[in-house]
Amino acid sequence: MHTKRILLLLFAIAISNAFAQQNYDILIRGGRVIDGSGNPWFEADVAINDERIVRIGDLSAATASQVINAAGLVVAPGFIDPHTHALRGIFDVPNAESALLQGVTTLTEGNDGSSPFPVDEHYQAILEKQISPNWSIFVGQGTIRSLVIGQEDRKATPAEMQQMKDMMRQAMEQGALGISTGLFYVPGSFTSTEEVIELSRVAADYGGIYISHMREEAAQLLDSVNETIRIGEEAGIPVQMTHHKVIGVENWGASVESLRLVDEARRRGIDVTIDQYPYTASQTGINALIPQWAQEGETACWSASRARRHEAPSRAKWCRRFSMIEVAAILKTYLSRATPGIRPWPARIWRS
Numbered sequence: 358m359h360t361k362r363i364l365l366l367l368f369a370i371a372i373s374n375a376f377a378q379q380n381y382d383i384l385i386r387g388g389r390v391i392d393g394s395g396n397p398w399f400e401a402d403v404a405i406n407d408e409r410i411v412r413i414g415d416l417s418a419a420t421a422s423q424v425i426n427a428a429g430l431v432v433a434p435g436f437i438d439p440h441t442h443a444l445r446g447i448f449d450v451p452n453a454e455s456a457l458l459q460g461v462t463t464l465t466e467g468n469d470g471s472s473p474f475p476v477d478e479h480y481q482a483i484l485e486k487q488i489s490p491n492w493s494i495f496v497g498q499g500t501i502r503s504l505v506i507g508q509e510d511r512k513a514t515p516a517e518m519q520q521m522k523d524m525m526r527q528a529m530e531q532g533a534l535g536i537s538t539g540l541f542y543v544p545g546s547f548t549s550t551e552e553v554i555e556l557s558r559v560a561a562d563y564g565g566i567y568i569s570h571m572r573e574e575a576a577q578l579l580d581s582v583n584e585t586i587r588i589g590e591e592a593g594i595p596v597q598m599t600h601h602k603v604i605g606v607e608n609w610g611a612s613v614e615s616l617r618l619v620d621e622a623r624r625r626g627i628d629v630t631i632d633q634y635p636y637t638a639s640q641t642g643i644n645a646l647i648p649q650w651a652q653e654g655e656t657a658c659w660s661a662s663r664a665r666r667h668e669a670p671s672r673a674k675w676c677r678r679f680s681m682i683e684v685a686a687i688l689k690t691y692l693s694r695a696t697p698g699i700r701p702w703p704a705r706i707w708r709s
């Protein structure tokens with residue numbers, strides 16, 4: 358038995374040496390390999406033949422038609438961008454060079470609580486377009502709530518809750534990655550934590566992830582971080598605090614505390630992760646500057662959807678004019694502030 362094992366080992370070493378001395382198409386030398394399995398990086402050479410990785414290890418004896426020196430650089434199969442709005446462009450630019458040339462090979466969509474629905478129709482359209490990057494979507498809690506409740510600032514009835522859970526189940530069965538929320542935006546801002554937890558449990562049943570543009574990223578950032586962690590804990594779902602940041606000069610430094618909360622939650626066994634912008638600025642739609650009460654319900658001018666405009670064009674026209682006057686006034690206040698970065702009106706009542 359023992360001899361057999363030694364022979365096997367010798368055989369393996371022999372094969373290994375044969376590979377190591379082989380001539381490859383491409384050799385990427387000395388990079389820090391991050392293989393995507395969750396392991397820490399390790400230094401290794403990567404050999405490629407016929408556009409496939411055929412070997413990773415110490416290949417110092419090998420040769421190749423093309424040798425790339427990757428010393429000090431990261432070698433990875435591709436990065437995942439977990440927060441994109443690439444849907445706006447992917448059908449016009451299916452090669453997505455802006456992502457691929459940065460090494461991003463997987464894009465996710467459906468962030469901030471807003472996604473295509475139903476999911477399978479969307480995947481079908483993506484398949485037919487034959488796009489270059491890998492693609493996956495989260496199903497938007499805001500999208501589902503809008504379809505069931507509209508832009509109403511109220512609790513869901515038990516029947517509506519059931520309907521939303523059924524839609525979540527359907528989306529997960531059709532291949533959604535998980536649930537996304539934009540609790541900062543209408544109608545996410547009209548949604549209680551408990552409602553999010555209930556929907557997230559459905560996503561958790563299918564191994565989904567909860568990704569959130571949190572309720573508030575300025576003065577109430579820490580409340581938002583705690584809410585996000587609570588959702589992960591009570592729904593039993595991995596959570597991703599997306600584009601984690603601290604808005605407003607007066608709040609700078611709060612990340613020391615927010616990251617401590619994340620670390621503590623992880624120590625308690627909650628799977629919390631974050632991503633962040635690769636730049637110091639942040640941007641969003643102009644409706645983020647409009648008070649949420651002005652975006653509520655059927656009478657909301659700002660939220661007049663395309664569909665509603667189609668239904669009542671004269672009212673919608675009035676609405677648009679009204680909105681622009683509102684926006685101009687709000688922008689004036691906003692821009693006159695000494696420390697831009699937060700909304701020019703008091704923070705909205707925190708919802709439990």
Ligand SMILES: [Zn+2]
Binds near residue numbers: 468570
């Ligand atoms: Zn966002």
